[in-house]
Amino acid sequence: MFKKYDAYLVGYYGMRNSGDDALMYATAWAAKNILGCSNTKVGLYGDYTRETQSDNQLPLKFTQQFPGQNRLLHYKTAIQSKRIIFGGGSVLHSEHDINLKRQLMSLANQKKSLAVGIGIGPFNSVMAEKSCAKFLDECGYVGVRDHASLAIAQSIAPNANVHKTFDLAPLLLCSKQYKAPTKERKGIALTLCSVAIDAMGNTDQFEEEKRVEQFVQLITKLYAKTGEPITLIEFNGHKKLGDWQINNTIITRLLDKYIPVCIKKYEPNPIILLNQLSGYKAIVSMRLHGAILGYLANTPVLSINYHSKCNGWCDEVGMPENYRIDLLNLNIEKIVSQITLGISTTFQQPSLPINKALKNSLSNWSIQNEQLKFYRNYSTI
Structure with a gap:
């Protein structure tokens, strides 16, 4: 045929x-x-x-x-x-x-x-x-x-x-569209998401609310310690299941704290996104490919692991243990201290070269x- x-x-x-x-x-x-x-x-x-x-x-x-x-x-x-x-x-x-x-x-x-x-x-x-x-x-x-x-x-x-x-x-x-980073880095990016509990994308509302409050605390302390502007990157732009839900909620909770925080809307071109990620001083990522693309952009990444695939990636590239964060035991102080130390001195590198x-x-x-x-x-x- x-x-x-x-x-x-x-x-x-x-x-x-x-x-x-x-x-x-x-x-x-x-x-x-x-x-x-x-x-x-x-x-x-x-x-x-x-x-x-x-x-x-x-x-x-x-x-x-x-x-x-x-x-x-x-x-x-x-x-x-x-x-x-x-x-x-x-x-x-x-x-x-x-x-x-x-x-x-x-x-x-x-x-x-x-x-x-x-x-x-x-x-x-x-x-x-x-x-x-x-x-x-x-x-x-x-x-x-x-x-x-x-x-x-x-x-x-x-x-x-x-x-x-x-x-x-x-x-x-x-x-050929990819350009190696040359510009000066600025700010800290977060790629956050809700955690689905079934194939339909349903979530545990109690746990989601708890995590929102934790991320509000994290952003507040990151800015207080580093003075760096914060960007919430929308890795999933789906109209119903997208990251806009958690990002918008966090932004609303931060309105009275006078923190320079913004949302970077979903970018459909992965090469453009990769180039954008090369402009940050650090990334805190729940999204697996937020961690992966951050690594490829040579940007320091702290991975918040909520799934076995996230742990698997950390193992594959030899991510430093201090940069592996368990979502179920979210240690805000650890994240803040590691990013503050990295910005003021230098970040540890994954053991696997790009x-x-x-x-x-x-x-x-x-x-x-x-x-x-x-x-x-x-x-x-």
Whole structure:
């Protein structure tokens, strides 16, 4: 059968989430520049006007006109594609979603399909774990971004073609649009978010209120100690589930404290966002890719870890222990003291150099294309 597209790129793309934007950009860039895909298509939910690095866009729907509309759109594109590429993110955790991915691979070509820079689990059911094992066995190549995901894969699918690789985001540094930071740094940025307790995005209102008060205290003390202006960065611009909710609440609570604090609205271009992050003296991040992009921008990051994926990232780059903050035991004084010390003297550095992170990210693609040794042609310098 004639295949119209070299690859169909599948992820949580177009949902106005900066982390997913970075993964989409990196996946499309690598499909073209490393795999040599000359004609790709990416599935986008809702936001269809953005730059994707892909040749074609499939307009998926936030609100379907009839049940199964998106599934049919997925199926049609999969049939027209030579392979499926699942690019980045925590994408293997629910039975329904994993089974859809398996169906797409079967309609395209399982052994040519890839899942790169992904995280596995935690599973929401026993059936999800069983479906994941089948996915891993069927997918031609799987690159996982952390050791925890590798351990899960080796446990449930020991014969699958799974390799330990890295997150895809460092590939943004290969973009010609990226400019290494040269300007003087100013201010402290925070990337905060609500913590969902289910797949529908519901939250524990009592815990959310408690965290808002803690972050108000944190911002108040940071400004008192450093005199630096504060920016709340909207990493998720979703109209219902976005960071605007917690950011707006914090701003309201700070109105009578005369602290220079502002909100940086959602930026759909991950390269522009990366350049912006290079302008701060420090970042305090709940958002996983807030921590990752801050690291890539060579900006000191303190990671507030609320999920295993955040802990996994800290382990991957060797983040200093004093910069790893447990959300459930949020130590405001520790954060303030570490940032104050870093600004007045110097910040500790992660043990993994950025150029090594880029090489690790490129390994998502070079392991299955060893003859290319592609990563030798790229450097962050």
